[in-house]
Structure formats: C-alpha cells, structure tokens
Amino acid sequence: MVINHPLLGPRDASEFVYLGDASLMDRPNWLDKDAGQKFYKYQYLRDNPHLEHKELWFHEQGDRSWLIVTRNISTHEILTVELAKKFFDKGV
Amino acid sequence: MNKLNPIEDNIIQKNQSKQTPAKLELNNHQINRLKSGKILNNKKISFKFNEEKLQGYEGDTLSSALLANNKIVVGRSFKYHRPRGIFSAGTEEPNALLEIGKNEYQEPNVKATTIKLFEGLESRSQNHLGSLNFDLLAINDFLHPFLSAGFYYKTFMWPKSFWEKFYEPAIRRAAGLGSLSGMPDPSTYDKGFLHCDVLIVGGGPAGLSAALEAGRANLKVIIADDDFLFGGRLNSENFIIDDQIGSEWSKKSVEELSNMSNVRIMPRTSIYGSFDHGIFGGLEIKYDNYIDQIGKPRQILWKIYTKFAIICTGSTERSIAFGNNDRPGIMLSGAIRSYVNRWSVCPGKNVVIFTNNDDGWRTAQDLKNKNINIKAIIDSRKNINLNDKEIPIFKNTSIIDTSGRKQISSVTLSSGEVLKCDCLGVSGGWNPNVHLTCHQRGKPIWEKSINAFIPGKTPSNMLVAGTAAGLLQLGENLKSGHTKAQQVILSLGFKCSSSTPPKAENESANNSSFWHVGASKKRSWVDLQNDVTTKDIKISYEEGFRSVEHLKRYSTLGMATDQGKTSNILGLAVLAEYSGKSIPDTGTTIFRPPYNPVPIGAFAGRSRGKEFKPVRLTPSHKEAENLSATFVEAGLWLRAQWYPLKGETHWRESVDREVIQTRKSVGVCDVTTLGKIDIQGQDAAEFLDCVYTNGFSKLDVGKVRYGLMLREDGMVMDDGTTARFDLNHFVMTTTTANAVNVFRHLEFCRQCLYPNLDVHLISATEQWAQFAVAGPNSRKLLEKIIDKEYDISNLNFPYMGCKKITVCNNIPARLFRISFSGELAYEIAVPSRYGNSMFKVLMDAGSEFNVVAYGTEALGVMRIEKGHAAGNELNGQTTAQNLGLEKMMSKKKDFVGNILAKRSELNKESIVKLVGFKPVNKEIELKAGAHFISLGKETCTKNDEGWMSSVAFSPSLNHSIGLGFIKNGNNRIGEIVNAVDPLRKSNVEVEIVSPHFLDPEGERLRE
Structure with a gap:
C-alpha cells in the first residue's frame, strides 16, 4: 500500500503503524454524567462499515504525524489523507 | 505466415x-x-x-x-x-x-x-x-483404489493414538517430493525497490509491442519476463511479424528497447504478485550457476512501484x-x-x-x-x-x-x-494467465468464444493485453499491446509515438469445449503433480464437496508447487460436468500470490542470522566488554547482564557480589536503554497531567516525580520518572521495553486528543548516555567528578532533585537524585558520545570506594528487594489498584484511563494485590510463574488466588524472595500459602510479606 502523506507525498505503508478507527479521536468528556457508558463505547465499540472507513495511521518511520486515512476497505483505495490535527479542528 | x-x-x-x-x-x-x-x-x-x-x-x-x-x-x-x-x-x-x-x-x-x-x-x-527406474513405493500405484481423494481423512482416523506414533511419521516419510539439505543456505539474497511509469509483465509479443510504444513515448518503462530469453511463445513458433520470423523480431525489439535509457529490461524476473496501489512483487534470478557467485546476490526480491501496469502474461495450454x-x-x-x-x-x-x-x-x-x-x-x-x-x-x-x-x-x-x-x-485449449489480475480479488469471467476465463474487472491502473486478455491470435495480440500502451501514455499526459503496431496475420484458433473422455474406464489425471484424477473429483462431489474451494482442499487439486496451472480449469470443468452446473457458475478458486514459488531466502534477503534485526549497543558497551561483561538481549539492546571476576564460576557469585558491594559502598550501571522523551512547550505540564494519573503542574522546577501512565482501558501502560528542568521543559523516562510504545502513545495524545496544547515531544533516548550511581558512597564518588561550582550536598540537592550541571571540566550533564535500588542514588546523563568515557571515569574515580559495575541481574535483584514493579508486574493486565498505587490516581483532574479504571470489577476488594513472598523454609528457591493456593486447598484453577511475578535470591537477606499478586494481598500479610508450580513440580510454603524487603521507610534514599 502507498499512503499519500499530506506533507511528504506518497510513502510506503511499511513506514506507518496502524491504530484503528478514527473515532478514537473523539474522546468523551470525563465530567459527563454518563461518562462511564460513553468511555465504554469509546473504548470498545466500533462501527464496521462497508466501503469507506476513516482510520488512524502513525508515520513512525517518518515525520511522526498521526494521519486520518479515509480508505475503501473493500478495494483498499485511499480516498483522502489528512493530518489528525487538521481533522480535529474540523471536528470528527 | x-x-x-x-x-x-x-x-x-x-x-x-x-x-x-x-x-x-x-x-x-x-x-x-x-x-x-x-x-x-x-x-x-x-x-x-x-x-x-x-x-x-x-x-x-x-x-x-x-x-x-x-x-x-x-x-x-x-x-x-x-x-x-x-x-x-x-x-x-x-x-x-x-x-x-x-x-x-x-x-x-x-x-x-x-x-x-x-x-x-x-x-x-x-x-x-530405490532408483528412479525401480521405485519401491510404486506399490502405491497398485493400491490406488484405497488412495483416492480424502483417504488421509478416512484412513488415518482410528485408532486415535496411532496418529502421532505411526501414521504421521510414515506419511511424512512418504510425502513431499524433494529433500532439504538441512544445512544453512550459503547463497546471498537481496531486496530492492524500483519505480516506473509502467510495468509490462511479460516479454512476449504483446509485452514487447507495448514496451516499444511506451518506450518510444519516453515513459519510464520496466519490462519483466521470467524466461531468460524474451519473446515468449514467439521463440516456440514460426510466426512472421513485420516480414521477419517472430523470434528475430523479438530479438530486434529487445535491442531497440535496450538502447532506450528510459527502459529497464528484466529477464529472469518473475512478477509473482500484484498488490494494492500499483505495487508488484518480482523475483529476479541473477545467477543460475550461483555456486560460482558466492557473495553476490543469487536472487533479488523486487518491490516495484508503478503508475500503470500492462499485464501481458500470455496463456497456458491445458x-x-x-x-x-x-x-x-x-x-x-x-x-x-x-x-x-x-x-x-x-x-x-x-x-x-x-x-x-x-x-x-x-x-x-x-x-x-x-x-x-x-x-x-x-x-x-x-x-x-x-x-x-x-x-x-x-x-x-x-x-x-x-x-x-x-x-x-x-x-x-x-x-x-x-x-x-x-x-x-x-x-485442450489455452487458458489466459489471469492470475495477476485477480490478486486484488478481481474475478475472471468466462469467455465462451475461447472456452476459457479472461480477466474481469481490474484495478483502474492495470491493463491487460495479448493472450492474457483472451486475444489468442497474434495479429490482435500485437495490436492490443500497442493500444494499451497508448492508453497509458495518454493517461500520463505523454504523446504517443507515430509508429504503427507490429503486423502479423491472425492464425486460426478455433476451439471447442471438450474436457475429458468420459468413455475412459482407466484413471484419467487432472492434476499430475498431486495425482488427482477425474474419479477423485467425482468422489469429492459425491461426498458433498460442492464448492470448487472445497474440492480443491479435499482432493488437493491445484495445491502443489505448480499451483494447478495446467489442471485448475480442467478440474473445475470436470466438476461442472458432474454437478450439472455451467463452468462460469462453478467459478474458479481464488488466485493468490505468488504466481511462481518464491524461496523464503529471497523474502529474508540480507536479514539473516545476526542481520535479522539491528543490535543497539549501550554507550558503555566497549568498556563493559573490557570488564568481560556477559551481555543479554533486551529488545534490540544488548545490555551488560553481570560482570564476572576471575575465579567466579557461577553467575550468582557475580550478581551477589555486585549487589552486596553496591549496597555496602557504591555501584555503577548503564541505564541508557530507558526511554527518554524531551517534552517542551507552554502547556507541557498540562500535557503531563493528561497522560499521567498523578499531577505534574505543581511539580517544582528542579524536581523529579514518579509518574504512572494508564491505557484508556485502565490498565497500567508504563511508569517512570519525569524531571522538570524548567517551567516549560520536562524530561520523561520510560521503561526500556515500552520506550517506542509510550512515545507513539504520547504523540497520539498530543496530536489526536489534545491538539490545542502547546507542547512538543522528541525522543532523546539515544542522545543521552545515562548511568545509575547507587550506594551509600555514591555522593562522594560523584563529588569527585562534577565541576566544583555545583553543590550536591543532601541539603542543596535532596532526594528527587534534578539539575543541569557540568562534569570533568565543562562537559554538560544532567543529574537526577532518583533510586531504583533503594540506596542513596543518582542518575547522571551526559551526551552519548561521552558515555563510554563517563563510565570509565566513574569506575576510576570510584576505585577508592571499591566501586562495582553492576548489570541488569543485580539491578533486578535490588529492585525486587526494594519492591519496585517492573516489566513482570507491568504486563498490561494489571491496574494501579493491583499494584497498590491507587492513591496515585488524581481525583481532581482527567487523565487517560481515568474513567475506565473506575469500573467496579477492577475495584473489588478481592482483586489481586502486589505483595512480597518469602519461603517458610529459607533454603528453598522460589519460582516465578508459580500460582498461589491457600493451605489445605486442592491445586486447581478454581482455587487459584494469584501468581508469583518476580523472584530473586536476596544476598542482603540471604534467602530467596519474590514479588507477586494475590487476592486481597495487602490484608493478608503474615499468612502462609502454597506457591504451586505443577509444570516444574514444585510446591513451596511461602509467607505473605510487605513487598519492601529492605528499608521500608526509605531512609537510605534521603541520607
């Protein structure tokens, strides 16, 4: 696989470490009344979508950016690659 | 023609x-x-x-x-x-x-x-x-009525006990074809990476036609063929192309291509797999007579990155x-x-x-x-x-x-x-070699006109030409190579050359659907390599293996090294006939890489033996070698395990001596391998509050604090000390094993959870050489080497202090007053390049105190004596509560793991707690991994109350000691239980004690 890094251009997937669903960026507030339930869902429950999937990749053998890669998990086609920070600002 | x-x-x-x-x-x-x-x-x-x-x-x-x-x-x-x-x-x-x-x-x-x-x-x-002409196992041929599909499953079932002793060894002897030497392969293999605009797979007529056009249009072209001679079938036929015999045409085409600097011609290179995003795997055979070429790579495994690929892999006769x-x-x-x-x-x-x-x-x-x-x-x-x-x-x-x-x-x-x-x-007709078009799950489709499967939908950057595309006649084959190359040229924004496709007539290629001779009474082979006959397919079908994938696995059709290149389609056609389904409805098995076998040696490349993984040496490695240290692998690191003196014959002698001398006077240990993360920024302290359970914003400058880090699920991830050198500058240490994971986790927290904090991280593990200097004389030793202007007296540099100093005339250094051993102790860090001499300087300066160099074993003994948790205790399955560190979880702030650590199951009174254990009979050695069973209870899983995580012989106490987790342990001090290890057949009575075997009040640390 090749991931088109927003700053560094196309890089081989072997430079990256995969973490998982990008919803991990959406960490609940600890002060919420039902924080326990929310953290339980955040930590353990994942959607299993067909086709498009937003996922977290870490450019460990590179510039150490965390990236949000939108990938078609059926064809492995990569649709967009964004810096996690930029993605955070937009809202998950 | x-x-x-x-x-x-x-x-x-x-x-x-x-x-x-x-x-x-x-x-x-x-x-x-x-x-x-x-x-x-x-x-x-x-x-x-x-x-x-x-x-x-x-x-x-x-x-x-x-x-x-x-x-x-x-x-x-x-x-x-x-x-x-x-x-x-x-x-x-x-x-x-x-x-x-x-x-x-x-x-x-x-x-x-x-x-x-x-x-x-x-x-x-x-x-x-026996000999090739007289094979004793040919008896099998006469036993064939008993050896049909599935005979292993049917025959070797009973009695069950026969499998291991009799059936399996006998089958293993008879099975497999050739034999291995059992010796290491002396050949060299290598790996390489290539990039191109277009990869043309196959150097037959379609491939050459495509390469000529792409090359002339100045694309960066790679053309690969597994044969040593380009031309494909042209070398086997007498076809005429552009008024010359086909093999001459291909020779001239290769000549033209080799004069183009933008074209790389790769004979003897088998493209064995097509992977995501235009990546292809190729195996190049560099030397046939590799015995004469020792030291040079015999085979090279290429990873080829392409913008486009044209598959011209031809076809295989069935x-x-x-x-x-x-x-x-x-x-x-x-x-x-x-x-x-x-x-x-x-x-x-x-x-x-x-x-x-x-x-x-x-x-x-x-x-x-x-x-x-x-x-x-x-x-x-x-x-x-x-x-x-x-x-x-x-x-x-x-x-x-x-x-x-x-x-x-x-x-x-x-x-x-x-x-x-x-x-x-x-x-029996020709099957297009569709394999590479199917490696991304493309499904081949049935083409009735040629009675064969042709490529179905391919990735958008993969085109297929020639007989691989089902164009079995030479004229259209050559034309399609040219056309597909032009498509690629235009897609990449290049200009097509003015040349026309090579010309040849279309030979007659009428064919029919005829697969096997039903009238034959004799065995009719489908798969020659795995000895699968039409009868085996029939039996499989009758026994319920209806899907072609099941047929394959039950009968072993197409599972040999040839991967059924001559047999798969024939086999499924025969299956289709038995099942009454059409061939397209029967479908093919999934084509997976590799197309041709690839030796494991080629996948390993140079990563063999010592080159399998890199070795990280500590800064003091050379000096440790001079002291005849025994080394141990810790991840990629090679660390000094102990330093035997002349005359010491058992490792315990060395380790006991190192511990005793350190506790009595002073010892030095290289602790560079611990992860060091430099944390800076206006919000650095706030960031640490987020990732550690305990608070760091109120830590004074010049102070160090022990920090506990959880995963979000509430389990302990790592621990270590973090020093505050400045308001906005911290240096964190991690355990050796978790250095990489913690850094990754911190970057995740920084970029994904708290991106609005002004904080930056960099790993400084390799930039600073760090040494523990431990023991009652550690201060005296350090005072000899640090520059005079720095005062490290107990009053001005108390326990848990840190400061930037200089040593040995202006060499920058960082000094931490922290202790893993439980003694008055320091850690001193200098830039890595000074590490080896720093170690030597410490040893020389310490000679008047009878200083000792100690390794990881003595380090481990001392931390167990002191009751510090390490890797065995922080194994990813333990919580702060298990470790007795629940008070470190701040209630005033959020931190990673905060909420899920509060789950009731993790906070029950009956959870296991970290405590110490000592044998009732002091002569007996404890074993890590033993499980605890209350006295008088049967040894069974139900009565299991916990486990021994670390043990050591304590030279200070002169008996074996252990750390371990036992239910409600902190309330059971003084109780005697059995430590049972059924695997090693030991059962020892142990007393539950405080994990702090030495100096429980920590007075030595503060002296």
Whole structure:
C-alpha cells in the first residue's frame, strides 16, 4: 500500500503503524454524567462499515504525524489523507 | 505466415519450406537433438542427471537438455509413484521437479523447465525409494483404489493414538517430493525497490509491442519476463511479424528497447504478485550457476512501484483428461513445438496429436516440416476446417487409454483402434494467465468464444493485453499491446509515438469445449503433480464437496508447487460436468500470490542470522566488554547482564557480589536503554497531567516525580520518572521495553486528543548516555567528578532533585537524585558520545570506594528487594489498584484511563494485590510463574488466588524472595500459602510479606 502523506507525498505503508478507527479521536468528556457508558463505547465499540472507513495511521518511520486515512476497505483505495490535527479542528 | 489454411491439402508454409529438412541423429548422445535448427551452434555444456554425465547447449533449459538426451522418465509422481516425464516447457510444469546442487547447495522441487542449463549443473530425480527406474513405493500405484481423494481423512482416523506414533511419521516419510539439505543456505539474497511509469509483465509479443510504444513515448518503462530469453511463445513458433520470423523480431525489439535509457529490461524476473496501489512483487534470478557467485546476490526480491501496469502474461495450454494420460512421453502439444522450434529437440520419432482445437494441428505441421513422423491427429471435434492429406486424421475421436510404463508405446482410440507411438501431444485449449489480475480479488469471467476465463474487472491502473486478455491470435495480440500502451501514455499526459503496431496475420484458433473422455474406464489425471484424477473429483462431489474451494482442499487439486496451472480449469470443468452446473457458475478458486514459488531466502534477503534485526549497543558497551561483561538481549539492546571476576564460576557469585558491594559502598550501571522523551512547550505540564494519573503542574522546577501512565482501558501502560528542568521543559523516562510504545502513545495524545496544547515531544533516548550511581558512597564518588561550582550536598540537592550541571571540566550533564535500588542514588546523563568515557571515569574515580559495575541481574535483584514493579508486574493486565498505587490516581483532574479504571470489577476488594513472598523454609528457591493456593486447598484453577511475578535470591537477606499478586494481598500479610508450580513440580510454603524487603521507610534514599 502507498499512503499519500499530506506533507511528504506518497510513502510506503511499511513506514506507518496502524491504530484503528478514527473515532478514537473523539474522546468523551470525563465530567459527563454518563461518562462511564460513553468511555465504554469509546473504548470498545466500533462501527464496521462497508466501503469507506476513516482510520488512524502513525508515520513512525517518518515525520511522526498521526494521519486520518479515509480508505475503501473493500478495494483498499485511499480516498483522502489528512493530518489528525487538521481533522480535529474540523471536528470528527 | 504460419496460418493454418482452411481445407487445404498442404499445410506446409512458405517460410518453412525454405528450411532444410532435419533428421534425428546421434549427436553427442543427444539422440533426440535435430540435425539443424536453433542453438546447435552454441557452446556445449556438460551437466549431470542422476550421476550420469550429459551434454547440452548454451541456451538449453534443463528440460530441453534432458529430452535431447532421451531422458524420458525424470521423476515419480507424488502419491502413486508413477514414472513421469517432462510435460511442459515452462513454469506450469507439474512433473519434472528435480533436486539440483549438492550438500548445502541442494535445492528440491526445481522445475527442470525453468532452469537455464549451466556448466557443472548437477540434478537428480526425486520422490522414489530405490532408483528412479525401480521405485519401491510404486506399490502405491497398485493400491490406488484405497488412495483416492480424502483417504488421509478416512484412513488415518482410528485408532486415535496411532496418529502421532505411526501414521504421521510414515506419511511424512512418504510425502513431499524433494529433500532439504538441512544445512544453512550459503547463497546471498537481496531486496530492492524500483519505480516506473509502467510495468509490462511479460516479454512476449504483446509485452514487447507495448514496451516499444511506451518506450518510444519516453515513459519510464520496466519490462519483466521470467524466461531468460524474451519473446515468449514467439521463440516456440514460426510466426512472421513485420516480414521477419517472430523470434528475430523479438530479438530486434529487445535491442531497440535496450538502447532506450528510459527502459529497464528484466529477464529472469518473475512478477509473482500484484498488490494494492500499483505495487508488484518480482523475483529476479541473477545467477543460475550461483555456486560460482558466492557473495553476490543469487536472487533479488523486487518491490516495484508503478503508475500503470500492462499485464501481458500470455496463456497456458491445458490438458485433456483421458485414461492413463500421465505416461512419460505425453506432453502438452505446444510444449513439443517449443522443444522442436526453440531447442531443436524432438521428444519422439512417432508422434500422435490429441486435440480439441486448431492449435494441436500446428504442432503436427511444425513437426512434419522437420520430417518428424506424425502418426495421427486425433481431434475430438466433428467439424473441423482443417485437413492434411499426409497425416491420418481421426475426427470426432478421442483417446481412451494408453500403454507403456516408462514411455508411452501406444494409444487406444474411442473407435477401438490402437496406434503405436512414442510421444503424444495433447492440446485442450489455452487458458489466459489471469492470475495477476485477480490478486486484488478481481474475478475472471468466462469467455465462451475461447472456452476459457479472461480477466474481469481490474484495478483502474492495470491493463491487460495479448493472450492474457483472451486475444489468442497474434495479429490482435500485437495490436492490443500497442493500444494499451497508448492508453497509458495518454493517461500520463505523454504523446504517443507515430509508429504503427507490429503486423502479423491472425492464425486460426478455433476451439471447442471438450474436457475429458468420459468413455475412459482407466484413471484419467487432472492434476499430475498431486495425482488427482477425474474419479477423485467425482468422489469429492459425491461426498458433498460442492464448492470448487472445497474440492480443491479435499482432493488437493491445484495445491502443489505448480499451483494447478495446467489442471485448475480442467478440474473445475470436470466438476461442472458432474454437478450439472455451467463452468462460469462453478467459478474458479481464488488466485493468490505468488504466481511462481518464491524461496523464503529471497523474502529474508540480507536479514539473516545476526542481520535479522539491528543490535543497539549501550554507550558503555566497549568498556563493559573490557570488564568481560556477559551481555543479554533486551529488545534490540544488548545490555551488560553481570560482570564476572576471575575465579567466579557461577553467575550468582557475580550478581551477589555486585549487589552486596553496591549496597555496602557504591555501584555503577548503564541505564541508557530507558526511554527518554524531551517534552517542551507552554502547556507541557498540562500535557503531563493528561497522560499521567498523578499531577505534574505543581511539580517544582528542579524536581523529579514518579509518574504512572494508564491505557484508556485502565490498565497500567508504563511508569517512570519525569524531571522538570524548567517551567516549560520536562524530561520523561520510560521503561526500556515500552520506550517506542509510550512515545507513539504520547504523540497520539498530543496530536489526536489534545491538539490545542502547546507542547512538543522528541525522543532523546539515544542522545543521552545515562548511568545509575547507587550506594551509600555514591555522593562522594560523584563529588569527585562534577565541576566544583555545583553543590550536591543532601541539603542543596535532596532526594528527587534534578539539575543541569557540568562534569570533568565543562562537559554538560544532567543529574537526577532518583533510586531504583533503594540506596542513596543518582542518575547522571551526559551526551552519548561521552558515555563510554563517563563510565570509565566513574569506575576510576570510584576505585577508592571499591566501586562495582553492576548489570541488569543485580539491578533486578535490588529492585525486587526494594519492591519496585517492573516489566513482570507491568504486563498490561494489571491496574494501579493491583499494584497498590491507587492513591496515585488524581481525583481532581482527567487523565487517560481515568474513567475506565473506575469500573467496579477492577475495584473489588478481592482483586489481586502486589505483595512480597518469602519461603517458610529459607533454603528453598522460589519460582516465578508459580500460582498461589491457600493451605489445605486442592491445586486447581478454581482455587487459584494469584501468581508469583518476580523472584530473586536476596544476598542482603540471604534467602530467596519474590514479588507477586494475590487476592486481597495487602490484608493478608503474615499468612502462609502454597506457591504451586505443577509444570516444574514444585510446591513451596511461602509467607505473605510487605513487598519492601529492605528499608521500608526509605531512609537510605534521603541520607
């Protein structure tokens, strides 16, 4: 696989470490009344979508950016690659 | 042109009538070598087959040279040990698998058809007990009624106890084909990366046509072919392209391509897989005679990044299943043509052709032109537009049986007629090599006009040309290569050249759907390599294996090293017939990489033995070697484990001495391997609050604090100390094992959870060499080496202090007053380049205190004596509560793991707690991994109350001690339980004690 890094251009997937669903960026507030339930869902429950999937990749053998890669998990086609920070600002 | 002219008497073509007719004659014992033709003027090459010295020519493959020497039987079949001969002329070969090389160079299961002959090549037949001509295991052939599909599953079930002792060893002895040397492979393998605009897979007519156009348009082109000679089938045929013979055209095309600097030509490179995003895997064979090339890479595994790929992989001829169709001398009809035309070898003197399509006729014609006797053409079709008055033609006829054990001697026709022969060419049609188009789960589709599967939907940057695309005729084949190249050129924004596609006529390629001879009573082979017959397919189907994927696994059809290249489609056609379904409805099995076998050595490349992974050396490694340290691997690191003195014969002697001397006076240990993360920014303290359970914002500058880090699920991730050198500058340490993971986690927190904090991280593990200086004399030792202006007295540099200092005349250093050993202790860090001399300076300066260098073992002993948790306790399954560190979880702030650590199950009173253990009988040694059972209770899982995580012999207490987790441990101090280790058959009574075996109040730390 090749991931088109927003700053560094196309890089081989072997430079990256995969973490998982990008919803991990959406960490609940600890002060919420039902924080326990929310953290339980955040930590353990994942959607299993067909086709498009937003996922977290870490450019460990590179510039150490965390990236949000939108990938078609059926064809492995990569649709967009964004810096996690930029993605955070937009809202998950 | 070699076109078969419909209904014409004479099929001899004009270009061939010019050739002098050749005769079979004795030629250096190469009795099957033709008198004239290609490669006969090449250099002669000597080689061995089963210790017999033979000769061939430069340009031969091992198989063509064996056939030239009339080696008709070259191996025994997998299951029935039937004599087998060469069947094909390419990578599809199911029979001619040989062992080549000797001793450490021995390589099993090599296809003779793919080995380029070289001087001194040694080859041997395999899979026989006794000689090739008299194989004792041929008994299996007579037992065949018992050895049909699934016989393993049915036969070796009972009695169960026989499996391990009897069945499995016996089967293992009989199974497998060649044997391994059992010695390390002395060859070198390498890996490489290539980039191109377009990769053209296959150097046949379509590939060359595409490469010429792409090359002329100035694209960056790679063209690869697994053969050592480009041209593909053109080398095996007499087709005319642009008014020259095909093999000449391909030679000239390669010449033109090699003059283009933008084209890389890769012969002997098998593209074995197509992967996501235009990446292809290729295996290049650099040296055939690799024994003479030791040290140079024998094979190179290429990872090829492409913008586009044009698949021109051609097609493979398939067989027809009929009675006893596996005898030596029975070959694919196209392969016979290859041997005759490319290598000037004819495998027989009286040849019969059995075909269901026009292509079989071409073999007859080519052989006839070389004056080789064609006994008959047997065509399964009723209506044929071809004729040849010189050859007996049997229309609407098939072969039902053959005879001749070591070489075919006759065929029996469906009409009952028996024809004598010594070679039989079979053509069941051609299958496009769709493999690479399917590696991304593309499904091939059935093309009725050629009775074969052609590529279905491919990734957008993958195009298919030539016979691989189902264009079986040369004219359209060449045109399609050209057209697909033009598509790529335009897509990349380049300009097409003005050249027109190479021209050739379309040969006749009528074909039919005829798969196996139902009238045959005898075994009819589908998969020659795995000995699968039509009967096996029938049995599988009747036993309920309806899906083609199940059929494959039950009958082993297509599962051998040839991956069923000649058998898969035939097998599923036979299955379709039994099931009454159509072939497209039956479908193919999934094509997966590799297309051709790739040696594991090539995947390993240079990463073998010591090069398997990098070794990280500590800064003081050299000095530790001078002190004769014993080293231990800690992840990638090599750390000093202990430093034996002369006369010490047991590691415990060294370790005990190191511990005692450190506790009595002072010891030095390299602790560089602990992760160091430099954390800076206006919000650095707030960031630490987020990732540690305890608070850091209120930590004074010049102070160090122990920090506990959780995963979000509430389990402990890591621990370590973090020093505040400045308001906005912290240095964190992690455990050695978790250095990489913690850094990754912190970057995740920084970029994904708290991106609005102003904080930056960098790993500084390798930039600073760090040493623990521990023991009551540690201060005195350090005072000798640090520059005078720095005061490290207890008053001005108390416990948990940190400061930037200089040592040995202005060398920058960082000093931390922290202790893992429990003694008055420091850690001192200097830039890595000073590490080795720093260690030496400390040892020299300490000599007056009788300083000792200590390794990881003594470090471990001292931390267990002190009751500090380490890797064995922080194993990812323990919480702060388990470790007795619940008070470190701040209630005033959020932190990673905060909420889920509060789950009730993790906070029950009965959870396991970290405590110490000592044996009731002090003589007894404790064992880590033992489980705790209350006295008087039975040893069983239900009564398991916890486990011993770390043990050591404590030289300070003079007995064995342990740390471990036991239910409600903190409330059970003084209780005696059993530490049971059923695996090592030990059961020891132990007393539950405080984990702090030494100095529980921590007075020594603060002295």
